[in-house]
Amino acid sequence: MKKSKPILAITMGDPAGIGPEIAVKTFANKEVYDWCSPVLVGSAAVMDEAMKIAGTPLLLNPIQKVEQARFEFGKIDVLDIGMVVGEIKYGEVSAEAGNLAFYSIVKAIELAKNGEVDGTVTNPINKKAINDAGHHFSGHTEIYAHYTDTSKYAMLLADEKIKVIHVSTHVSLRKACDLAKKERILEVIDILNKGLKRLGIDSPRIGVAGLNPHSGDDGLFGDEEIKEIGPAVVEAKQKGLDVSGPVPPDTLFALAAGGRFDGCVAMYHDQGHIPFKLAGFQWDEETKKMKSVKGVNITLGLPIIRTSVDHGTAFEIAGQGIASPDALMYAINYAVKLAQN
Incomplete structure (x- = not known):
């Protein structure tokens, strides 16, 4: 493994939402590899299904440690968190989906705290699913604050x-x-x-x-x-x-x-x-979907870098292959800027 660019841990988000799909579409963009060395944190099984939904001809490289990542365009390095995946239905809130999303976040935080990655980027989660799984947080920000012992953020x-x-x-x-x-x-x-x-x-x-x-x-x-x-x-x-x-x-x-x-x-x-x-989201009335969802959520005050898409799980379109990766591309770009400074 060569570290010539910032290494970013990208979480898959709630597997019942659009997170895994937009992650695949993002990894299919060569520009991302020009910016950084990305590794997906989550479930290889979920990402395999997401590739079918996205219709993107990429290969999966399941790994257990960041040092095993290849960072080669055309392959998605997936750091598998090692949890068994049962039946998860797109667009439905479930404790199992929430649990997978939660432990993907915790793993990404751990990697950043240990210095194995230079920053983290998160995909959307469903707050009810997280809480149904027994993890009582109101969102990503609070999870990061708790696991980094941060009070001012x-x-x-x-x-x-x-x-x-x-x-x-x-x-x-x-x-x-x-x-x-x-x-x-x-x-x-x-x-x-x-x-x-x-x-x-x-x-x-x-x-x-x-x-x-x-x-x-x-x-x-x-x-x-x-x-x-x-x-x-x-x-x-x-x-x-x-x-x-x-x-x-x-x-x-x-x-x-x-x-x-x-x-x-x-x-x-x-x-x-x-x-x-209002500045970054554009609704297309003809297609009845968002044409663009640009915008980045950054948690400042943490000892590690965390950026995120600023949209939800979009359960209403999950599994249809039509989700836009724009916001995730922006989030990665901002994480790179923060890592460089």
């Missing part, structure tokens, strides 16, 4: 025009408002600043969203901007960061898309996800 969504990080993610909207505190906001601003530098932006310009409509209108619609968000921005500026805010959310992302900011801080999940997906 944040989700960054990235595409060509918009890069947005979140103060909170998988919590209720009511709880998200309670979590918009100065200490956490300042922490996320700092994480974003460092993350953007790792992506090659030397002097990041950061815009911070308000929580309330019109950023509260001087306390008329809420005082979080006055008590929490504004003071966090002031302190970040005192540390020498180029930060603006709180900016009304409906204005912030339009400015970012136009090039005013290199990165944005959203106060909660949908505040950041909606403008991000």
Whole structure:
């Protein structure tokens, strides 16, 4: 095994979803091998079935250790996690599928922590399947935080025009408002600043969203901007960061898309996800499917690299061979950038 490019562990995702299929389509793109040395972490049996669905004439190279990988275009190096695969039906939530997806993630994390790979890239999982299998996590981010013993982390969504990080993610909207505190906001601003530098932006310009409509209108619609968000921005500026805010959310992302900011801080999940997906997801009404699903999910603050597609398992089209690998290609490209910096 020769290590001339970053070695990336790519998880297969939920085997009942589109993860294995888009992984096959990605490995069938020679450009990926120009960027990195990829190894698929999961089940060889699942990937064999996925190749039939994708209709891609590749060969499987099942391995037990990364050092056995060949990294040759035309072959998929599959680090098999050694779990027996029963009957898994496309598009259906099952504990067995969740269990396979979960242990693929844990294995990838282990490889990165041990220095056997330079970064990890994850395919979509189904949260209910994971929990039905007895693994009580609300998503990938929380799994990574737990297995790397990380307490300060944040989700960054990235595409060509918009890069947005979140103060909170998988919590209720009511709880998200309670979590918009100065200490956490300042922490996320700092994480974003460092993350953007790792992506090659030397002097990041950061815009911070308000929580309330019109950023509260001087306390008329809420005082979080006055008590929490504004003071966090002031302190970040005192540390020498180029930060603006709180900016009304409906204005912030339009400015970012136009090039005013290199990165944005959203106060909660949908505040950041909606403008991000509007920029990168394209629905085709004629074909009744997504024409493009570009966008990358990056967990910043971890001791290892983790990027991911920013779409779900797409159970409604799983097993049909029509899923787009665009987002996975983007996720790999961003993992390479992070590994190089």
